[in-house]
Amino acid sequence: MGGWLFDPAHWSGTTGIPVRLLEHLGYTLLTLVIAALIAIPLGAFVGHTGKGGFVIVGLSNALRALPTTAVLILVVLWAGLGDFPVYVALVLLAIPPIMAGTYAGIRAVDPVTVDAARGVGMRESSVLLQVEIPNALPLIYGGFRGAALQVVATATIAAYTGAGGLGRFVFDGLALQDFGQMLAGAVLVALLAVLVDLGFAGLQRLTVSPGLRPVGSGGKS
Amino acid sequence: MTWIFENWERFWEVTAVHLRLSVVPVLAGFALSIPLGWWASRSPKARLVLFPFANVLFTIPSIALIVITPVLIGTKILDEINVIVPLTVYTVALMIRSVADALSAVPGNVVAAANAMGFRPLRRFLTVDFPLALPVTIAGLRVATVSNISMVSVGALVGLGGYGQLFTEGYQTDNTDKVLAGLIGTVVLAVLADGLLLLIGRLLTPWARVGR
Amino acid sequence: MPGYAERVKVFGIYIQGGPIGVVVATGGIRRVIEFRAVTKRFEDGTIAVDELDLAVEAGTITVFVGPSGCGKTTSLRMVNRMIDPTSGTILVDGKDVLTVDPPTLRRGIGYVIQQAGLFPHRTVLDNIATVPLLSGWDKRKARTRAAELLEIVGLDANFGKRYPAQLSGGQQQRVGVARALAADPPVLLMDEPFSAVDPVVREDLQNELLRLQAELDKTIVFVTHDIDEALKLGERVAVFQTGGHLAQYAKPTELLSAPANDFVASFVGRDRGYRTLTFLHAEVPVHPVATAKLGERVTITDWTLVVDEQNRPRGWLSGVDGEVEVSERDLVSGGSLYDGSSLRGALDAALSSPSALGVVVDDAGAVTGVVKADDVIQALAKARAAGEVPK
Known part of the structure; x- marks a missing residue:
């Protein structure tokens, strides 16, 4: 069963495992960057002003119900094959968790802290950037990492419309009735998901203030 | 939209299949997650095993799990079971945490009071702990249901039924309308199921709405 | 304690x-x-x-x-x-x-x-x-x-x-x-x-x-x-x-x-x-009090105030008649101190002291004597007569 995965022939060339891994990682990271650029400002703005919260929640739920396969196919039918449809489908998938995490994170900042920030003379932009967002980071990361897991897993589907990534092994294996190849694809996706999550966990540790770690764990860093 | 009205019967047919393929895993997964979640809420050791395991299950792409399932359990490639089992697995993975969190959040003094009045464990669980855990549990169930309804479509990529068939057929015949029909069907189904669960939750937990 | x-x-x-x-x-x-x-x-x-x-x-x-x-x-x-x-x-x-x-x-x-x-x-x-x-x-x-x-x-x-x-x-x-x-x-x-x-x-x-x-x-x-x-x-x-x-x-x-x-x-x-x-600062008579230091052998007849080397109060000694060695564990603690601030402080010191004698201290915390609740009440009566207190 592991034979396919460990065959050196599958580890080289433009259709080899390293290339597919990088493609998959590329889809994932660019998707997350685009989604974060859209979702974090939206979630932060609504969380900060407290206005339109129901829009965020409603929009998140509606987007969550959207089948990624359908979005991918629709955009391919409209715009043709390529990476663009993949990004549209994956970004729409990644926006809800990041937006919901950001919104919830900002709303969860202790109102006393926010009151103090205004009371010491911070302008609204500073209240948001220097106090609310740094304190919301744990929940923002929560949403972001959830999105990352989903994107890594779902980017597999990109191969259905001929795009690259690890999904190629799953769909090619399916077409060839090559079970070893399919399994290798699935295992590699799961592995990549775990690695990506570990990477973001590390980033989280570096960027979130030690003051926000659960009490008791602050001492041993 | 015109496709739906011109192919009304076919639309109902795939709707029925889609509904079956998404509701059965939700029910099965929910039933399985109650004892597991209860176990996780009671034992830190169980949490240490169950939670990371659930996280890893999530990272397996649904298409891969659907493809691998028949090999693992020996069913035919076009058996509906091949979608029902993976979706059940995802539901359990998601619901364990909801159920465990919900049960852990039941106030300790309420549990102590119930014990002091002489409730036996099973009866206490059914009449005190579980009802109090319902709001959080139902919130988790809503997420699981919506994501299941959206994920069933993936089964079509290997030839299984549901709205996903409209996607693959639409793709192969360059029929945007057909794909849109399936997409609308999925979203409407998800919104309806979500609303229904919300309503059931409100009816079952009238105490959660009073005050505040 | x-x-x-x-x-x-x-x-x-x-x-x-x-x-x-x-x-x-x-x-x-x-x-x-x-x-x-x-x-x-x-x-x-x-x-x-x-x-x-x-x-x-x-x-x-x-x-x-x-x-x-x-x-x-x-x-x-x-x-x-x-x-x-x-x-x-x-x-x-x-x-x-x-x-x-x-x-x-x-x-x-x-x-x-x-x-x-x-x-x-x-x-x-x-x-x-x-x-x-x-x-x-x-x-x-x-x-x-x-x-x-x-x-x-x-x-x-x-x-x-x-x-x-x-x-x-x-x-x-x-x-x-x-x-x-x-x-x-x-x-x-x-x-x-x-x-x-x-x-x-x-x-x-x-x-x-x-x-x-x-x-x-x-x-x-x-x-x-x-x-x-x-x-x-x-x-x-x-x-x-x-x-x-x-x-x-x-x-x-x-x-x-x-x-x-x-x-x-x-x-x-x-x-x-x-x-x-x-908020009242009337004169209250300060009485002398018997004191003893830790470790000393003293003859006790009534409540005795135990003090440290700087003459600061440590606690009260009582319950025994005759000669004893003053030790930490026999001390009865409690009672607030009166520093001359207000009548409330004086009354509280007297009422909260185990000996019913309020300990008076100076700015350095050294004992200068004791006050009695009766004296405070009398001082209050005087203040009242002088119109400093509402009826």
Whole structure:
């Protein structure tokens, strides 16, 4: 069963495992960057002003119900094959968790802290950037990492419309009735998901203030 | 939209299949997650095993799990079971945490009071702990249901039924309308199921709405 | 069980900056904050503050006190424009606050709130440096200033690197005060700052505030719902009544002796006769007392006060007749100390002492004698005859 995965022939060339891994990682990271650029400002703005919260929640739920396969196919039918449809489908998938995490994170900042920030003379932009967002980071990361897991897993589907990534092994294996190849694809996706999550966990540790770690764990860093 | 009205019967047919393929895993997964979640809420050791395991299950792409399932359990490639089992697995993975969190959040003094009045464990669980855990549990169930309804479509990529068939057929015949029909069907189904669960939750937990 | 020596220290701080000294010291009156016919009506129609006229004098602690919903906090928050009034004018240093942009206004006014409101993601030092940095100080200067303040509010330098979650409630509140003082603002607004800490810590913080005020001479507006806190800290106390009315604005003694209406009378409390004693300073005869030192062999016939080498009280000895060696474990502790501050202190010392004799100490904490409850009552009777006490 592991034979396919460990065959050196599958580890080289433009259709080899390293290339597919990088493609998959590329889809994932660019998707997350685009989604974060859209979702974090939206979630932060609504969380900060407290206005339109129901829009965020409603929009998140509606987007969550959207089948990624359908979005991918629709955009391919409209715009043709390529990476663009993949990004549209994956970004729409990644926006809800990041937006919901950001919104919830900002709303969860202790109102006393926010009151103090205004009371010491911070302008609204500073209240948001220097106090609310740094304190919301744990929940923002929560949403972001959830999105990352989903994107890594779902980017597999990109191969259905001929795009690259690890999904190629799953769909090619399916077409060839090559079970070893399919399994290798699935295992590699799961592995990549775990690695990506570990990477973001590390980033989280570096960027979130030690003051926000659960009490008791602050001492041993 | 015109496709739906011109192919009304076919639309109902795939709707029925889609509904079956998404509701059965939700029910099965929910039933399985109650004892597991209860176990996780009671034992830190169980949490240490169950939670990371659930996280890893999530990272397996649904298409891969659907493809691998028949090999693992020996069913035919076009058996509906091949979608029902993976979706059940995802539901359990998601619901364990909801159920465990919900049960852990039941106030300790309420549990102590119930014990002091002489409730036996099973009866206490059914009449005190579980009802109090319902709001959080139902919130988790809503997420699981919506994501299941959206994920069933993936089964079509290997030839299984549901709205996903409209996607693959639409793709192969360059029929945007057909794909849109399936997409609308999925979203409407998800919104309806979500609303229904919300309503059931409100009816079952009238105490959660009073005050505040 | 805390010994006498520790209590002397706490008490010593209290006298040092206590209300008595400061009231006397108030010289030329300058109005730093002025409310002119200020009304706040919220969107739901409730009137939080109703036609408030009030002036806060420079260099004083002014306390706004009242039950919840009386408008005291709203009044305070209108000073730094956390809330804007519906009508009326608020002047800070003669300037209408509505003409100043809120962030600029707030940077010039210290603000301390309940539960401190520290930024959990910033170290203690960075929390304190917030306002200097907002006002454009360079980082180094702001840090140095923050370290100074840490010391001023009585925290060790190594607290600077900690995060708020690693501090106790009382320590957090000290940091909150330090943060408010960082840019050296002339005015300090304090909104129920000590309500969330336990009574023992609260008393510490109150004493500390009085000590700081004696050094810094700020204009402080302090909001509380606790009348005892108000009477202890306030040089002027504004009693607010439900519906946003100012019921009375006076010195603590006046509130106790001449409450403006039934509301003030009941809010100030039933035992206001006893509270009045706090502000009376009559002569009470001091009697000699038998003392003994630890380790000595003495012959005991009655209650004997055991003292240390500096003649500070350690506890009482009794229950035995004849010769004994004075040892720590035979001591009966308890009883507050009378430092000559007020009749209330004298009475409390006598009533709380196991021997019924109140221990009198000097500024250094050394025993000078004892007072008896009967003498205090007589002193009270004299004061009453002289018209110093309300009937």
